Amino acid sequence: MTERMRESLSALMDGEADELELERVLKQIGEDGELRATWVRYHAVQAVIGKQAVPDLSIDISAGVRDAIAQPATTGSRRWQGLLRPVAGFAVAASVATTVVLGGQQLASLNGSPATAEADVAMGMAPVGLVNSLGATSVRASFGTQSVPVLQPATGTAYSELARQRMQRFAQEHAEQAALNTPQGMLPFARVQRITE
Amino acid sequence: MPRLFPRLPLMTAQARRLSRWLFAVATTTLPAAALAASCPGADPEALKWLDRMSRSSHQAAYHGVVTLQRGEDMQVMQISHSVSGDTTSEQLTKLTGQGARIVREDHPLDCVHTGHRLLQLGAALGAGECGVAEYYRFDVSEGERIAGRQAVRIRVEPLDMYRYGYLMELDRETGLLLKSSTLGRGDLVLERFQFANLSYGSPMPSGADVEVTHEAAHPLPDSAMSTEDLHSGWSVQWLPRGFVLTEADPATRSGRRTFTDGLAAFSVFLEPLSREIRAGEGIAREGSTLSYTRGLSLSDQPVLVTVIGEVPVNTARMVADSVRWAQ
Incomplete structure (x- = not known):
């Protein structure tokens, strides 16, 4: 692992990596065992320092990361691209960042830090979502009569995680409407990962 | 309105011309209809x-x-x-x-x-x-x-x-x-x-x-969003051309609004927060479905605005940008 890579990884951990650094790390992480080990170590340290609970997510990181890289490559050059470049940049960075957060959590939990009850609550249906992940600190706040944790997002990665949680929570309600108002009939329900009664 | 002419077969040619002219004047006051002319x-x-x-x-x-x-x-x-x-x-x-x-x-x-x-x-x-x-x-x-x-x-x-x-x-x-x-x-x-x-x-x-x-609910599913959390009504001030509310009259306290242009649909969710959060935005994607979440303060009330739907991210961002409390 090069010094440059170590710097990129460090920037990534601090939530300060730019798109190029993200790409550099993600391209390498599949092949470079040392880089992977360092990433695990960084996350373990961060988890200890921040006393962050880590939910156990069984997600294949390297495959997820490869997908994240594969996507921007397929867009090619088209007439809208020049116009939309800044937007596209944001989109790519955000989708990659989400993968990194999940990966980080998994790596940390592999390292022996067990998921706590609080983390289970966090992954559930709290009125205001909570992520104990990269750059996020959890605070307690009262929400009506219930006392629920509230997210204090410190970085863009925390927001990506929030967006992912909102998708899980609201997808079915959106599908109800889409199924009545778009041409594909009931198909929008197939876009919902987990249908609930 | 388009059926106006067939329904009035007894009009003279002059009256038809006049009504057609009135129709044209009336419709040009609507931006959508004005574009329809071209x-x-x-x-x-x-x-x-x-x-x-x-x-x-x-x-x-x-x-x-x-x-x-x-x-x-x-x-x-x-x-x-x-x-x-x-x-x-x-x-x-x-x-x-x-x-x-x-x-x-x-x-x-x-x-x-x-x-x-x-x-x-x-x-x-x-x-x-x-x-x-x-x-x-x-x-x-x-x-x-x-x-x-x-x-x-x-x-x-x-x-x-x-x-x-x-x-x-x-x-x-x-x-x-x-x-x-x-x-x-x-x-x-x-x-x-x-x-x-x-x-x-x-x-x-x-x-x-x-x-x-x-x-599947019909016609209106209940929103998963608890309505008591919203102390006042809200609206979306900007929409891409052609997008309209799926429900003619959404409950003002509902935390969701859904819009469609006939081919695509997106829903906007508003969640009031009990604490300030650092302003920011994030996205998640699955296929054509986008989830765009933005934390901001609306008249000193911290909120999370989430747009979920089959639309590009710039649409979601513009829409989230335009959410306001009702006056």
Whole structure:
């Protein structure tokens, strides 16, 4: 692992990596065992320092990361691209960042830090979502009569995680409407990962 | 309004000219209608097909196996749609992944929802109304054979950057949508759904194992958003051209608003927070579905605005930007 890579990884951990650094790390992480080990170590340290609970997510990181890289490559050059470049940049960075957060959590939990009850609550249906992940600190706040944790997002990665949680929570309600108002009939329900009664 | 002339057969030619002039004056005050006067891209044949597609999805009886592909992920499901008397029932059963079934019973045949109303231009077409042709360009050509049926292909290109394009294949005989690809920038396929087999008529025998059955609500599902959390009404101040509310009159305290342009839909969710959070934005994607979440302060009230739907990220961002409390 090069010094440059170590710097990129460090920037990534601090939530300060730019798109190029993200790409550099993600391209390498599949092949470079040392880089992977360092990433695990960084996350373990961060988890200890921040006393962050880590939910156990069984997600294949390297495959997820490869997908994240594969996507921007397929867009090619088209007439809208020049116009939309800044937007596209944001989109790519955000989708990659989400993968990194999940990966980080998994790596940390592999390292022996067990998921706590609080983390289970966090992954559930709290009125205001909570992520104990990269750059996020959890605070307690009262929400009506219930006392629920509230997210204090410190970085863009925390927001990506929030967006992912909102998708899980609201997808079915959106599908109800889409199924009545778009041409594909009931198909929008197939876009919902987990249908609930 | 477009039916005004046929309904008044006794008018003199002069009166007809006058009323036509009044009609023109009246409509130019509406921005949408003003644009309708100049919609050279409107292909009447394509619009006729869309009209047929929209009606057939609701009125025909059919069942079949459908695949939905999003990236590497491929889902297989059974879809059935039956008509009995003046109501329809439909069902979607997932055959892969989660064993879930979604059922909608007793949907009145004459119940046409906002999105379909935008596609069923019917008589309005002749009156210079462009409908969806104001924000999409259509191109009709010979389609391939899908699920054993000969199809008509409609290429749908967005005229602005606030919506995706589509490649649709419709049954040449019935107008039913047999295959549809959602196209992002550079014609990147974000999602593709397609009938693998299709039978018209008899209801489908069902043997699939199901763990969860969800009764799709009609007409209005209750929002998962607790309405007590919202102390005042809110609205979305900016929408891409052609997008309208799916419900004519959403409850002011509801935390959700859904909009459609006939082909795409997105929902806006507003969650008041009890604490300040650092302002920011994030996105998550699955196929053509985007979730865009933004934390901000609306008149000193911290909120999370989330836009979920099959639209590009710039649409979601602009819409989230324009959420305001009602005055």
